[in-house]
Amino acid sequence: MKTLSICIVLLFAATLTQAQEHAPTKAQCDADLNLWRAGLMTGTRGEWTLRNDAKISFLELVNETQEMRTCEAAYMPGDKLGSGPYAELAKILDSIIETRLIAFLKKHPDLLKQFIQEDAAGLR
DSSP states (O other): OHHHHHHHHHHHHHHHHTOOSSOOOHHHHHHHHHHHHHTEEEOTTSOEEETTGGGSOHHHHHHHHHHHHHHHHHHSOGGGTTSSHHHHHHHHHHHHHHHHHHHHHHHOHHHHHHHHHHHHTTOO
């Protein structure tokens, strides 16, 4: 539980410390979007992965996901909000984050078991 708690705290801390008072410029958003898109590839099971996955930290993924959501909110028209290229990349990065968290839980079955028990008990 201690390790899982630390992961959750780090996730929220990263999001809070990277919170921006204003969005990056449109040019910066587009440059980051293109850079991350260039590093994307599909894995053997059709899932999204990154070419340099081992070199990209969990917190980098979380921060980039947050930046793409900030860009989406700042530069996509209201009727396109949530379906633009920034949101699309954020969703892909979310799936990569989820894959890493699941892999962590599989490596630590005691934490997975504890999570399942606490969830079943309504401890959320």
